[in-house]
Amino acid sequence: MLKxxxxxxxIGDTEILKGLTLELGAGKVHAIMGPNGSGKSxxxxxxxxxxxxxxxxxxxxxxxxxxxxxxxxxxxVAGIFLAFQYPVxxxxxxxxxxxxxxxxxxxxQREEAPLSGKDFLAKVKACxxxxxxxxxxxxxxxxxxxxxxxxxxxxxxxxxxxxxxLAVLDETDSGLDIDALRIVSHGVNSMRDPNRSxxxxxxxxxxxxxxxxxxxxxxxxxxxxxxxGKELALELEKKGYDWILDAQAEKA
Amino acid sequence: xxxxxxxxLLDEFTRKEYEFGFTTDIEADKVPPGLNEDVIxxxxxxxxxxxxxxxxxxxxxxxxxTMEEPDWAHVNYTKPDYQAISYYSAPKSKVPLxxxxxxxxxxxxxxxxxGISTEEQKRxxxxxxxxxxxxxxVATSFKDKLAELGIIFCSxxxxxxxxxxxxxxxxxxxxxxxxxxxxxxxxxVFTDGSFCYIPKGSRCPxxxxxxxxxNEAGTGQFERTLLIAEEGSYVSYLEGCTAxxxxxxxxxxxxxxxxxxxxxxxxxxxxxxxxxGDAEGKGGVFNFVTKRGICETRAKISWTQVETGxxxxxxxxxxxxxxxxxxxEFYSVAVTNNAQQADTGTKxxxxxxxxxxxxxxxxxxxxxxxNSYRGLVQMGPRARNARNFSQCDSLLMTDTSGAHTFPYIExxxxxxxxxxxxxxxxxxxxxxxxxxxxxxxxxxxxGLIVNGYAKExxxxxxxxxxxxxxxxxxxxxxxxVG
Numbered sequence: 001m002l003k004x005x006x007x008x009x010x011i012g013d014t015e016i017l018k019g020l021t022l023e024l025g026a027g028k029v030h031a032i033m034g035p036n037g038s039g040k041s042x043x044x045x046x047x048x049x050x051x052x053x054x055x056x057x058x059x060x061x062x063x064x065x066x067x068x069x070x071x072x073x074x075x076x077v078a079g080i081f082l083a084f085q086y087p088v089x090x091x092x093x094x095x096x097x098x099x100x101x102x103x104x105x106x107x108x109q110r111e112e113a114p115l116s117g118k119d120f121l122a123k124v125k126a127c128x129x130x131x132x133x134x135x136x137x138x139x140x141x142x143x144x145x146x147x148x149x150x151x152x153x154x155x156x157x158x159x160x161x162x163x164x165x166l167a168v169l170d171e172t173d174s175g176l177d178i179d180a181l182r183i184v185s186h187g188v189n190s191m192r193d194p195n196r197s198x199x200x201x202x203x204x205x206x207x208x209x210x211x212x213x214x215x216x217x218x219x220x221x222x223x224x225x226x227x228x229g230k231e232l233a234l235e236l237e238k239k240g241y242d243w244i245l246d247a248q249a250e251k252a
Numbered sequence: 253x254x255x256x257x258x259x260x261l262l263d264e265f266t267r268k269e270y271e272f273g274f275t276t277d278i279e280a281d282k283v284p285p286g287l288n289e290d291v292i293x294x295x296x297x298x299x300x301x302x303x304x305x306x307x308x309x310x311x312x313x314x315x316x317x318t319m320e321e322p323d324w325a326h327v328n329y330t331k332p333d334y335q336a337i338s339y340y341s342a343p344k345s346k347v348p349l350x351x352x353x354x355x356x357x358x359x360x361x362x363x364x365x366x367g368i369s370t371e372e373q374k375r376x377x378x379x380x381x382x383x384x385x386x387x388x389x390v391a392t393s394f395k396d397k398l399a400e401l402g403i404i405f406c407s408x409x410x411x412x413x414x415x416x417x418x419x420x421x422x423x424x425x426x427x428x429x430x431x432x433x434x435x436x437x438x439x440x441v442f443t444d445g446s447f448c449y450i451p452k453g454s455r456c457p458x459x460x461x462x463x464x465x466x467n468e469a470g471t472g473q474f475e476r477t478l479l480i481a482e483e484g485s486y487v488s489y490l491e492g493c494t495a496x497x498x499x500x501x502x503x504x505x506x507x508x509x510x511x512x513x514x515x516x517x518x519x520x521x522x523x524x525x526x527x528x529g530d531a532e533g534k535g536g537v538f539n540f541v542t543k544r545g546i547c548e549t550r551a552k553i554s555w556t557q558v559e560t561g562x563x564x565x566x567x568x569x570x571x572x573x574x575x576x577x578x579x580x581e582f583y584s585v586a587v588t589n590n591a592q593q594a595d596t597g598t599k600x601x602x603x604x605x606x607x608x609x610x611x612x613x614x615x616x617x618x619x620x621x622x623n624s625y626r627g628l629v630q631m632g633p634r635a636r637n638a639r640n641f642s643q644c645d646s647l648l649m650t651d652t653s654g655a656h657t658f659p660y661i662e663x664x665x666x667x668x669x670x671x672x673x674x675x676x677x678x679x680x681x682x683x684x685x686x687x688x689x690x691x692x693x694x695x696x697x698x699g700l701i702v703n704g705y706a707k708e709x710x711x712x713x714x715x716x717x718x719x720x721x722x723x724x725x726x727x728x729x730x731x732x733v734g
Contacts, residue, residue: 048685048689049688049689050685071688072685072688072689073688073691073692073693073694075689076688076689076690076691077691081689082689084686084689087686088680088682088683088685088686089683090683090686090687090700090701090704091704091705091707092703092704092705092706092707092708093700093701093703093704093707097700098687098690098700099690101692101696101700102687102690102691102692103691105691105692105693105696106691109691141704158690162690162691
């Protein structure tokens with residue numbers, strides 16, 4: 001579904017990704033872990049099409065399409081969703097109005113008819129239940145005055161509404177208490193589907209207790225330096241990253 | 253970051269033609285350019301005015317000749333040549349029309365293009381439309397229905413003929429002839445406008461609405477509006493304008509006077525979209541307007557404005573809170589793009605005790621424009637326990653635009669309270685990216701964010717107007733982030 005080959009990217013004069021290669025199959029959950037500053041959030045931003053980052057080398061293909069040729073809106077239309085690490089507040093714009101505009105914009109660009117008010121509201125109801133988002137939060141301005149946990153639940157709510165093919169979760173677990181973590185994970189797990197892939201970026205093993213990945217990758221120094229199954233996360237939790245980094249250093 | 257280089261959309265939209273830049277091909281009856289006593293006599297004669305009206309105009313002309321065009325506003329423009337302007341132009345059809353169906357088809361088409369199909373308005377929203385093209389009212393609806401309630405809603409020309417006592421008693425009492433250069437000019441040469449009278453205790457059952465449009469090349473338009481709400485009455489008045497594209501500057505110097513007697517309430521809403529000129533500001537409308545209302549005891553006046561047009565705007569809808577317990581409100585969204593300049597705000601003059609005023613001003617600056625808020629809050633020596641709250645927010649869309657705030661506060665009573673809050677922010681790249689990631693286009697993202705920012709003000713507009721205003725905000729700012 002997603003194929004990243006030898007990706008190099010920088011912001012300003014700083015090179016952050018230095019030859020990252022990664023392939024995601026349909027219906028799979030891949031977790032990316034790694035030390036601070038290794039390029040995890042950069043990868044998420046580049047996938048979503050943020051233009052501060054300059055890709056200097058390599059390629060990203062999404063369902064056979066060159067993703068780097070698409071702008072951020074086109075990528076959303078193609079089915080890529082990013083759950084933001086720091087969801088943005090948009091004062092004065094209700095969550096519901098925002099989502100309705102988003103859904104109908106995507107549908108229009110896919111040359112589909114707009115969702116009727118009735119269908120939209122039915123969907124809102126179902127998706128809100130999934131992440132236990134109450135009516136007040138749905139009607140309030142986008143993320144304005146939301147707690148950290150509410151913002152993250154709102155991200156998953158939006159994901160459920162938009163039904164992406166590829167969902168990138170950028171440290172969705174940061175700032176969550178145990179209950180919120182459980183709710184968010186439940187939302188994600190409910191959306192697992194043979195046609196939908198997840199790229200879960202996290203610092204902590206504990207999220208992966210709830211969202212069990214098919215593959216775990218270690219991103220360090222701008223490259224994937226180690227990959228394994230779900231048990232790799234546990235090993236990392238116990239032993240840290242140094243042993244992998246040391247092994248890398250030896251190889252080099 | 254240079255907006256133009258980095259944002260092809262900006263470039264595309266700043267070159268976009270003004271959406272309402274069409275003209276109507278109707279023969280006009282026009283006075284040659286120039287201003288002197290003869291022209292004023294001619295205007296008055298064409299309008300079949302009584303002698304007192306002509307005398308008033310001539311006196312105003314004498315006053316105007318002694319005055320100088322003000323230059324204290326934060327705007328920069330070449331002063332118009334007042335002798336090069338034609339001061340009267342009227343559509344040729346002279347016979348008074350009984351129904352809208354009799355209106356010139358060309359003119360009907362213009363109304364349709366403006367999206368204000370009168371019949372639709374009538375049917376859907378119950379709005380009585382007094383459509384002013386150039387200087388003379390061409391269609392007035394709902395008049396009979398209003399007449400049953402004793403409400404008078406007609407053109408100023410008609411009011412001068414039909415209700416001379418009311419006009420004579422109130423005209424120039426809120427904005428005196430010599431108030432300023434433009435009010436004096438308007439008093440001398442005004443051609444038409446709206447007149448509205450709400451009798452004691454009467455609640456006007458519909459939004460009264462006027463659409464203005466400048467249509468004749470080189471024609472100055474000098475509207476005069478007078479709105480009188482008698483004791484305990486209520487009226488909501490809407491005014492909206494779009495102007496066709498022209499290459500020469502068009503001067504618009506209107507005067508609006510509102511009179512709210514004891515316990516009366518007037519809501520006055522404006523959506524202003526005069527032609528702003530090309531990307532360099534060439535050819536845009538100069539909008540130099542004097543709007544003021546006076547509140548007697550416990551009366552209330554609310555001004556709500558959405559300003560997106562004009563090359564240069566100079567406009568301060570104000571309230572004189574004369575009576576004890578009276579209330580003044582000013583809600584404004586002012587958008588400037590490209591080379592537009594706006595110096596706009598309000599004056600709240602608290603004379604009575606326990607008077608309250610609220611000012612919410614939202615400025616949005618894009619392109620290379622300059623957007624200034626200028627406001628005066630004055631607490632007089634009798635203004636015991638008077639209170640004011642002002643909030644002035646500025647949103648910058650580009651690095652090349654400017655936002656300025658000039659608040660003036662004068663307090664002559666120790667118990668008066670004045671609060672002023674001001675913020676300036678730049679539209680967030682993060683906000684836009686968040687929207688794009690959710691599948692919105694850049695235009696939609698900006699429309700949504702800006703409408704959210706201006707929501708407090710837009711919510712004060714009557715429903716059908718709010719929809720139009722939202723659309724206008726998005727159109728005015730398409731692709732203008734940088």
